[in-house]
Amino acid sequence: MSFRYRVATVFGGSGFIGRHLIKRLAKTGTIIRVATRHPSNANFLRTNGAVGQIIPIATNIHDDASVAAAVRDADIVINLIGILYESGVNTFRGTQGDAPGRIARAAKAAGVQRFVQISAIGADAGSTAEYARSKAAGEQAVLKAFPEATILRPSVVFGPEDGFFNRFGAMARISPVLPLIGGGHTKFQPVYVGDVADAIMKALENPAALGKTYELGGPRVYSFKEIMGLVLTETRRKRIMVTVPWGVAELQGKILGKLPKPLLTVDQVELLKRDNVVAPGAATLADLGVEPTAAEVIIPTYLDRFRVGGRFSQRAGGYST
Template identity: 50%
Template sequence: MSAGLITIIGGSGFIGRHLVGRLASRGYRVRIAVRDTEKAAQLMTQGNVGQVVGMQTNIRNQASVERAVAGADIVINLVGLLFESGSQKFNAVHVEGAKRVAEAAKAAGARQLIHMSALGADEKSESNYARTKAEGEKAVSEAFEGATILRPSVVFGAGDDFTNKFARLTACLPALPLANGGRALMQPVWIEDLADAIVKIIETPEQQGKIFEFGGPEQVSLRAIIESILTETRRCCPILSVPAGLMKVQALFLSLLPGTPMLTIDQVRLLEEDNVISGTAAGFADLGIAPTAMGSVIPSYVRRFRRGGGLKELHG
């Protein structure tokens, strides 16, 4: 077994849940640094006793970040926000938090830092999410020379908050409004391909220190993705084309409701722009990975949104 210790900041999230087991199976010791250690506890069975451990960490707290990266050979920062809430602000997490992790990893003597950004990161973007992601990349690169930056398009797979969200909405709404009809293009990435890519980067020195853009094999519109979900779930939910300005007004009111917001103004801004690879950065091909198309994966997990939970046909 390798004695290498990998600290994954935000390791209990969607990407982390698929990455931890892979790393443990390859002999790494894994430290899952999260705010809620109960979520980390669910992942500790993915390795031998003591191989995978959790540690309470807040990316906004210097001392806790320093404890999380102490002794780590490799640090992976997967923390990101889809919306702001309370003290969890885009700048505090994507920029200041990312910089804090990078500086602490450097000071702790980590030999590798992998930072999760996002496709479409742009310091000139009108979206606070995309702009702070770009500012975070810059802060990380300045604090940790040779850091690897990952920019995936929207990530899908069993348990995601993307395809499952639209499957839930189309199962209960009479119609689904989309800004500009959902015509913006994206290149959805299967979570298993992304996890494989991260492992490849960790174990391939010549691929480290680069910026990677990860996109699936096809460029598809949000509307086309939702239509494919409807086909698989056998639901009928008309898609309404709504001007982006009106969607932002709706998002303003939705974001004021308690709990996780269904939609925010910033998310509408993101959905107005294409989210596809530029072709100027490294990608799956450089790692010898052929990305998987959405159509071959989503049927396996969205069919549960059919009437009867997808089991109706089993009972006649």
């Protein structure tokens, strides 16, 4: 596959979406710099390309000079960096609000041709969740510095390495109950990680994507309760679903949020109060020429490891306890 870009810098390329994107980008022959805090953690990506094609580089997204060095002589820049909770210096504002603007300014100064910013459905400066507010701030900062940038807003992203279906699959394996926060009515439109990676590639290729924002969702909308039911179906387990009122969930978030890797935070509870689906009239995967993949097609390929007896269990029919 040929490509008109020579050098790409991908921030957060060693993460969940990044590993799928790098495979696709490498096939075009592009030289790829993976800008990351810990280059050694990105070495596994090297095997996706030819010798010397994929180069992890140490980058501090909070430092202008470090970011400028990462994007120097690049033709395209893609920012995948995002966090689900704050930890130490990794705050929502610094990581998702300020850093995207810093990267976009450096990219514009370096003469970069295309910029793609991964945001999230629900990005809103008026949201009660700091996560959503910081995503909106990041979008605004990117477009101010690089008006031609393409913004992609995925819903919950699923795939073999995801932190969503896998989390509930693991929970179903050890817990007799599954929590339905707020009654389980919040709606989601899960999007396959491979489709997100394809959308990025399409955005780089299509001039019509310049300066546009796309919302990426799968072919079906699920309630939180339906998602839990899907997890139980694929793991073949019976579990009791228990409604957790918002007030109780907020209290749990305050307690669990103090853990190094919290299962729930107050900010995440706030996010759950709002549906996470593609907005009416928004540009979508279809506008980028990507057909969305159903969750039911993909999640059986990795949730089966949470079944009784493991992935290769011969148990069939109904749920197991």
